[in-house]
Amino acid sequence: MTARDNIEDIETIGNPNVENPFISAKNVNVHYGDNHAIKDVSLQIAKNQVIALIGPSGCGKSTFIRCINRMNDTIDIAKITGKISLDGEDIYSKELDPVILRARVGMVFQKPNPFPKSIYDNVAYGPKIHGLAKDRNELDEIVANSLQKAGLYEEVSDRLDESGLSLSGGQQQRLCIARTIAVNPEVILMDEPCSALDPIATARIENLIDELSEKFSIVIVTHSMQQAARVSQRVAYFHLGRLVEVDDTEKVFTNPSHILTQDYITGRIG
């Protein structure tokens, strides 16, 4: 039996732990009904760091990041066990309201999903519901700031009243990023943010991720090895619900330890 087949008792290799972890997942298991989607995953994520989750489709990377902001709560059949803490606080404890958690952990989705509202209202929505702005001027400022940080302000500053849906795909995704950072979260989860975008729009978003990592911790799921290599400091490789290997990006791409990781990054599986 080779290491390729013997997936059931894989121990994560590499360095799942970091000094001063900001997010810390311990023995996380996720079941969707009978489907055991995530198996015993432990992973720590540091502050102001970009970690890329890679792996073939259906390996559980998206499920894992949706655990970090409790987005899986919306799925009735999802059952999550184990412990995830954010800055030392258990996010699945009963006292923690998912609303507060999601204000701290923002999320950018695979398909750009602006609200069918104006560009301004899209960005202002988060601050409005959380009461972050005292008055209209302050809200204007937050909107302009967020759009600037998302690198979209110059393109849309003269048409903030137009529908967010009138923008191009890449612009829409940056609008979604602006919407996320308008709430000033501590972590941004990105679920394949560039999979629906062309190379130029992708490059802009990747540059943006670089800039954003100075302020936020970023967890990005991606199918593009190049993207993982370009934007992340650490890479975690998932396979069939298990975290197979996690290490510094350079180490994983130049010298992967596990045979499955090797297979994946050389294009033999995936």
Added chain:
Amino acid sequence: MSKKNLSLSTQQKVRKSLSSRYKKETLFQYFGLSSLSVGIIFLVIFFYSVLSQGFSAFTQTYISLKVDFSDNLVVKNNKIDSIDSNFDAIIRSALRERFPEVNNRRDRRELYKLISIGAVYQLIDHLDMSPGDVGSREILSFPTSSDVDMYVKGNIDRKLDESKRTISNNQMMWIDELVEKGEIKMKFNSALFSNGDSREPELAGIYSALKGSFLMLFITLIVSFPVGIAAAIYLEEFAPKNKISDLIEVNINNLAAVPSIVFGLLGLAVFINWFGIPRSSPLVGGLVLSLLTLPVIIISSRAAITAIPPSIKEAALGVGASHMQVVAHHILPLAFPGMLTGAIIGMSRALGESAPLLMIGMVAFIVDIPSVITDPSSALPVQIYLWADSPERAFAERTSAAIIILLGFLLTMNLLAIYLRKKFERKW
């Protein structure tokens, strides 16, 4: 070489099968086209028969008569006393004056029958409006009786034997003379829109039924729309997915298929017998129709909610909106046009519904115009049913006219629904 042969034979096979494939397509197209034409033909026949019969009801024949207000009127305290005054006599004398040659009693009685009995009320109204006319002579036009109206409109065959006609030879002669002199004219039949029901066709109108229908629809809308939307949102967004919610869902879908008369029975038992709501009132009718439209609204509202892409919901949750905020800020506004469309379609179904109203006493001869929701009233479809049942020839055209009016409202409501759907249609 062999490869070429193979590809050739494949092509030949394709070509061979092609003609039979096209034949099937043409056959199907003809089948579809013919079923469509059958439908259209029936529709055209239906519209033609209704329109051709009903349009003449929108006009009514009027006789111009010179009436003498100097006699037969009793004035008390500067007001005309409507009890002691003899308005009948005023009209009769005007008729006698117009046809002085008629002097035997029987002929005179026939003569008086030319004019509708409603002419008296018209006189009273006229004198109320212009009391200065007392003592003078005025030319007024009065509605004719429905038999005269039918005769003028050509609905009575003059070649029939006199005993088989509702109009006598003498009457025919007088009418012909009046028509020739231009003293009988067709006017817009405003009574049709301003009067309640009546035993006299020329006085019968749909106003009470129309108002009853609208009061009922109003009740239906304010009861079933909010309840339907709330139920749909709860079922889609908040209800736990378990056996009970499945059961409720199946039941709601079944409820939409329950024969409407059953809802009438329910209304009779619950609303009238138990709650004691006055029968034949728009209130009880509206409540019964709400039960009828509720499943339609719930089903279409749920469809509108499920049509919203989940990504919108996720986006709102992702920035930290609570579940209720997601519903209030995103789901409800986005689904609202769809919900509204469903409600309008439900309303138009309710407007055309008559069976449940039979059970709650709305099939009644109601002359008064309902002013509040607890007044006895009729409804448009019920009025159509009542008129269709009446023996007078003139009610036939009024039945068709009422159908035209009902269809007009239904069409308007459905067009509104289509317009709203098109206007708020979103593309994601």
